[in-house]
Amino acid sequence: MSITKEKKATIFAEFGGASTNTGSIEGQVALLTERILDISKHLQANKKDFSTQRGLMKMVGQRKRLLSYMQKHNLSGYRALIEKLGLRK
Numbered sequence: 717m718s719i720t721k722e723k724k725a726t727i728f729a730e731f732g733g734a735s736t737n738t739g740s741i742e743g744q745v746a747l748l749t750e751r752i753l754d755i756s757k758h759l760q761a762n763k764k765d766f767s768t769q770r771g772l773m774k775m776v777g778q779r780k781r782l783l784s785y786m787q788k789h790n791l792s793g794y795r796a797l798i799e800k801l802g803l804r805k
Contacts, residue, residue: 719750731797741786742797748779749801 719727725735727750732743755772759765783803787794798804 719747719754723750731800741782742793745779745782745786745797746801748775748782749803751775752779 724747727746728738728740728743729735731746732738732740737743752772752775755768755775759769759772762768783794783798786797
């Protein structure tokens with residue numbers, strides 16, 4: 717299941733500051749997290765879907781790179797985002 721325009725707009729409004737601020741790192745990480753959760757649910761039901769599994773690993777790597785950049789440049793924002801998304805418990 718793909719993410720609708722309305723869902724993307726609410727994610728960017730909540731994390732990026734405005735619904736049109738699609739370049740913000742916080743918004744991109746939140747969107748990737750949402751997509752990762754959706755694909756993880758899909759893969760639990762379809763264990764042999766290896767192309768989707770590869771796409772999931774690419775998204776996880778992209779999110780990790782964005783988070784490491786954010787950690788280097790905005791540590792307080794990084795910690796707030798991790799807390800808000802519930803990552804790295």
